[in-house]
Amino acid sequence: MRLSEWMIREEEYQPGRDRDYFISRSFLRVLAVLISFRHQAHKRILDKVPPRTVLILFVLWLFLTVSAHTLAFLLCQLAGVLALLCFLDGRVIRHLLGAAIAAMLFSFFLLFPALFLGTGNRTLLMIPFKTFLTVSSLGIVTELLPWHQMTAALRAFRLPQEVIFLLDTALRCIVLLGERAGEMLTALKLRSVGHNTHKSRAAGGVLGSLFLYSRDMSEEMYQAMVCRCFTGEYPAAPSQRAGWMDAVLWAVFLVYLFLFLRMEGI
Amino acid sequence: MHIPENYLSPSTCAVLGAAMVPVWLMAVHKVRREIPREKMPLLGIGAAFSFLGMMFNIPLPGGTTGHAVGGTLLAVLFGPWSACLTVSIALLIQALFFGDGGILAFGANCFNMALVMPFSGWAVYRGLIRVMPAHPTAAAGIGAYVGINLAALCAAVEFGIQPMLFTDAAGQALYCPYPLQISIPAMMVGHLTLFGLAEIVFTMAVLSYLHKTAPALTDGTGIKGSRPVYALLALLIAGTPLGLLAAGTAWGEWDPEELAGQDFLGNALGYTPAGMEQGFSFEALFPDYAVAGMPESFGYILSAVIGTALLVILFKIFASFLPRSADYDAQAHG
Numbered sequence: 001m002r003l004s005e006w007m008i009r010e011e012e013y014q015p016g017r018d019r020d021y022f023i024s025r026s027f028l029r030v031l032a033v034l035i036s037f038r039h040q041a042h043k044r045i046l047d048k049v050p051p052r053t054v055l056i057l058f059v060l061w062l063f064l065t066v067s068a069h070t071l072a073f074l075l076c077q078l079a080g081v082l083a084l085l086c087f088l089d090g091r092v093i094r095h096l097l098g099a100a101i102a103a104m105l106f107s108f109f110l111l112f113p114a115l116f117l118g119t120g121n122r123t124l125l126m127i128p129f130k131t132f133l134t135v136s137s138l139g140i141v142t143e144l145l146p147w148h149q150m151t152a153a154l155r156a157f158r159l160p161q162e163v164i165f166l167l168d169t170a171l172r173c174i175v176l177l178g179e180r181a182g183e184m185l186t187a188l189k190l191r192s193v194g195h196n197t198h199k200s201r202a203a204g205g206v207l208g209s210l211f212l213y214s215r216d217m218s219e220e221m222y223q224a225m226v227c228r229c230f231t232g233e234y235p236a237a238p239s240q241r242a243g244w245m246d247a248v249l250w251a252v253f254l255v256y257l258f259l260f261l262r263m264e265g266i
Numbered sequence: 267m268h269i270p271e272n273y274l275s276p277s278t279c280a281v282l283g284a285a286m287v288p289v290w291l292m293a294v295h296k297v298r299r300e301i302p303r304e305k306m307p308l309l310g311i312g313a314a315f316s317f318l319g320m321m322f323n324i325p326l327p328g329g330t331t332g333h334a335v336g337g338t339l340l341a342v343l344f345g346p347w348s349a350c351l352t353v354s355i356a357l358l359i360q361a362l363f364f365g366d367g368g369i370l371a372f373g374a375n376c377f378n379m380a381l382v383m384p385f386s387g388w389a390v391y392r393g394l395i396r397v398m399p400a401h402p403t404a405a406a407g408i409g410a411y412v413g414i415n416l417a418a419l420c421a422a423v424e425f426g427i428q429p430m431l432f433t434d435a436a437g438q439a440l441y442c443p444y445p446l447q448i449s450i451p452a453m454m455v456g457h458l459t460l461f462g463l464a465e466i467v468f469t470m471a472v473l474s475y476l477h478k479t480a481p482a483l484t485d486g487t488g489i490k491g492s493r494p495v496y497a498l499l500a501l502l503i504a505g506t507p508l509g510l511l512a513a514g515t516a517w518g519e520w521d522p523e524e525l526a527g528q529d530f531l532g533n534a535l536g537y538t539p540a541g542m543e544q545g546f547s548f549e550a551l552f553p554d555y556a557v558a559g560m561p562e563s564f565g566y567i568l569s570a571v572i573g574t575a576l577l578v579i580l581f582k583i584f585a586s587f588l589p590r591s592a593d594y595d596a597q598a599h600g
């Protein structure tokens with residue numbers, strides 16, 4: 001049997017060079033956010049951390065950091081932060097310290113011109129150091145508490161219901177829409193063979209359908225809420241009895257308060 | 267035994283530093299190949315033990331002080347290459363943050379305490395274990411004694427050759443002014459007696475404690491620090507102010523001003539060597555483990571916490587860069 005011409009022709013299709021790196025990049029970015037959310041929601045180093053106490057003490061801790069004038073007290077806080085970091089996973093420590101050092105360098109660059117305006121070296125070093133401490137402490141708190149526990153604990157601060165509702169739904173929607181965006185970007189990537197001349201249209205399409213999907217999702221969510229008799233009110237969780245963990249956290253904080261009063265000479 | 271800045275000439279420091287570069291490269295290579303990623307944080311804990319051991323100063327009649335190092339202990343627990351790396355990093359943290367040991371003399375200090383000590387101690391331990399397999403802790407103790415003494419001898423020789431090699435036109439020493447006939451006896455008397463004994467006690471006490479509370483760690487199968495290990499670390503940190511009870515400075519670790527008043531040749535030295543006066547100086551964050559505006563003992567504890575935490579964090583971050591090792595024999599979950 002004689003094969004037709006087109007069947008015996010050697011395949012020599014070479015897809016044209018296409019600059020679609022932005023698709024891969026946005027895809028990876030979406031996935032990175034999703035991974036960090038998943039990790040944040042599940043992995044806990046300590047199960048019995050009382051979220052309300054942690055948040056209250058965190059705010060007080062930050063207050064001590066920003067109002068300290070002596071390097072000695074900040075070094076005490078540094079010792080506490082480093083000791084807590086020891087209990088985290090190496091990869092988490094790397095990300096956390098990376099963010100804290102970046103923030104510290106940024107504040108240093110912002111303050112750098114002040115050196116020529118007659119501000120002492122002391123202030124120039126204290127503020128970046130405080131930035132490092134606050135950012136790394138925040139990192140540790142987010143590592144200790146999952147999002148849902150944090151939003152629940154916000155009730156203790158008498159935050160308006162609407163704010164908590166928005167925060168809560170925003171966090172959930174980011175995950176759901178992120179998954180959807182990931183699927184659509186995968187589809188776009190798989191279908192983009194050869195040279196895609198309508199890249200901007202394709203990317204716009206992804207965003208457009210994502211917006212439509214989010215609108216549908218909000219409608220469905222509203223209906224589901226009505227069906228379940230949810231009126232947008234977050235009842236405060238029944239106050240749990242303070243456990244030993246609360247006592248330990250408060251004791252540590254009181255030690256730091258004592259050090260603060262002693263070293264700041266108040 | 268921490269040689270401070272400017273006691274050795276820059277050329278001596280350069281030679282010893284250059285000698286250590288291939289050793290460090292080899293140590294990193296060996297650790298990467300032989301130590302699983304999961305065990306890496308344990309090395310950080312080992313380095314923290316060594317760091318804390320060096321904070322416990324013991325006084326010797328005559329006004330000098332000394333301390334245990336724990337190099338052989340780490341070699342027995344993790345192998346000599348890992349011990350070399352961990353002690354080097356502990357020494358680096360001490361030099362950078364606490365001003366204990368010079369930055370220029372870092373290579374020399376590593377040569378003595380991170381190369382000579384763990385390798386010689388480990389060799390003696392391996393030799394003895396063949397002769398008396400029933401007493402591994404005693405073998406480690408003897409190894410530790412030999413290790414610290416050989417390291418002290420190396421430090422004494424490094425000190426002692428300075429006045430032979432580097433003098434000014436008036437014949438005065440430029441760096442460490444004491445020749446071999448003074449430096450060797452002065453260093454060895456302390457190390458052959460009290461500091462050697464401290465090293466034996468530190469090594470044997472920690473080993474027998476770990477043998478009882480975390481046997482997986484001493485036989486090399488354990489990969490994680492357990493509660494008793496952390497408890498021992500916390501106990502050592504809380505006990506570090508004991509090191510302050512020893513007044514006086516270790517032999518060969520005086521400030522240049524202190525040195526002029528030292529009396530080892532029958533009369534006081536009377537001058538500060540020129541190389542020391544005009545030498546390199548580095549301002550550490552916590553000079554001599556003290557924090558300005560804080561009681562000395564509290565500053566000591568704070569330094570211990572920060573040093574220990576930094577070592578554990580460094581090794582954890584290092585481990586996070588290593589590829590995850592797959593255990594094909596593990597039971598499948600789910």
